[in-house]
Amino acid sequence: MRNFLAIASLCVPPALLVSVAGAQTQPVKLEVDLRDAPRRVYHSRMEFPVKPGPFTLVYPKWIPGEHAPNGPIVDVTGVGFRGNGQEIPWRRDDVDLYAFHCNIPAGVTTMEATLDYLLPKEDGSAGSPSASAQVAVLPWNLVVLYPQGLKTDDVMFSASIRVPAGWRFAVALQTASSQSPEAAAFETISLTRLVDSPLLAGAFFKTYDLSPGQKPEHRLNIAADSAMATTVGKDQLASLRQLVAETGALFGARHYRHYDFMLALTDHLPVNGLEHHESSDNRGPEKMLLDPDSLEGLADLLPHEFFHSWNGKYRRPVGLATSNYQEPMKGDLLWVYEGLTQYYGVILAARSGFWKPEQLREYLAATFAALNEGRPGRTWRDLEDTAISVSILYGARQAGSSWRRPADYYEESELIWLEADTIIRRESKGQKSLDDFCRKFHGSEDGAIKVAPYTFDDVVRTLTSIAPFDWKKFFDERLHSHGPGAPLDGLEASGWRLAYSDALNDHQRAAEQTDGTVDLSFSLGLTVHAAGDDVNSIVDVVPGSPAGKAGIAPGMKLVAVNGRKWNPDWLRVAIREAKNSTGPIRLLLDNDEYYQTLEIDYHGGERYPHLESLHTADVLSEIAKHRAPGTRQIE
């Protein structure tokens, strides 16, 4: 629909070295200097082939995988253009603030452009931090300009890099020449592929082979804030190798020359993951691989981003397969792009051994219970609207999320795809599963690094070819439902149902240990920070819950419980004691310096979600069982 052309994978035919500004047939030269990364500045110098006349350069606005117009233009500084040693004045477009207009003087055939990108220290409206004192991630879109109006497939770049002395780096691009361990020039490649290949650099750097002796190669590259943090345990390495094997068994084709997981482990970058064809940009806490609770919470991070190489990068909804970074994206099919990835990220985490079956069930219980009980927002906003609204919801704060309804096309799609999986198994009498859909939808054109766009009808058609069913009606109902509650039929068809007890859910326990959030959503109806910058703050309150009825609101600070200074243990004791009494739980709250005691009339005791067997066929365990031969046993 958007004429997103396939990219040649292994070579660059001369015809693709197209004219830039209609004058030249040579690539843009790009030199990026990361030596000031610890001081949070990236330096960039570009040379554009030009011809005399009006010329406009643009800064990437809509970033692939972020689905939002959030290219951090506010921190693009020091912009300067020169030709034949003379400054070329520029003027920003009055409406499109991402565009810089200039006039190329007669006789100028190469224009030099320089800019600095200032990295934010904190996550916020200005963008996301990408460097710490010891680690730097370079998404190339931060440091490039390109000619307005061209397709990013058609603009070729020859990039080179310098990193701080003693640092090492990894990138999915092929190296054309290397002057030293800290400097290299890369293959000439389209801007699409350049931005799709972020670079990871750091002082403490280690690379692990995830498919020894096999082609294509798979590697895990870790840059961390300490040498200790780059250590991958024997079990973890076995799981990572199993993950590679599981995707082979699932899809039967790969869309990369080699695959590089980039993993930045530092407490100074927000936890995040961004997908690419031949690599992924993953960011976790420094002790992610050393602390079992941290790994429990992030077990599906690498599986999720890896799955995206097939679902999101190779197959992409037409609305997200845009021709360049200025063209707006449409997120309505993110319940496939992100939702199917979210489902399989979790399933592959289990198939690879990152999660034991009971850990998977605890994760699912916590997730599904939150969707079922903690989302009054579904009464006004349907699931599809959370996808359409992606570019505004990504920046939404946690406060108010149960009523606003966050980006539920991630987690609620787990329920939808689980149900689809059980329907395929039922309709095909156990002969087919959702894996067959993945193989058919994502598993053709082995080795091709390209985008194959799809529509809603393509998804329905492929599912129908696997198992005839009214899939259009199935998705329409789930995408446009207003509840009550989450669509739990798939969970029950998989042999399990939500049940509650006073025993803490293990996934919630791990989350509380790592991020300090006490989750009492299923009893009082509130979450509260017990640690961190926002300590004592009420994170969210479910409208209509006991805490909501008592008048408690997000942003208030919890001071005391039943007259005593609060901590998580005392709050839980108060809930337990209220179970056997008729008196309220009294919370002293600080609301913008005004103190107030609010009474919660709740006597249901502690209440945490778990999955309970229905004693029917255990389809969930069958889905989560590893499929590839036992790579895990090799180690």
Ligand SMILES: [Zn+2]
């Ligand atoms: Zn994703």
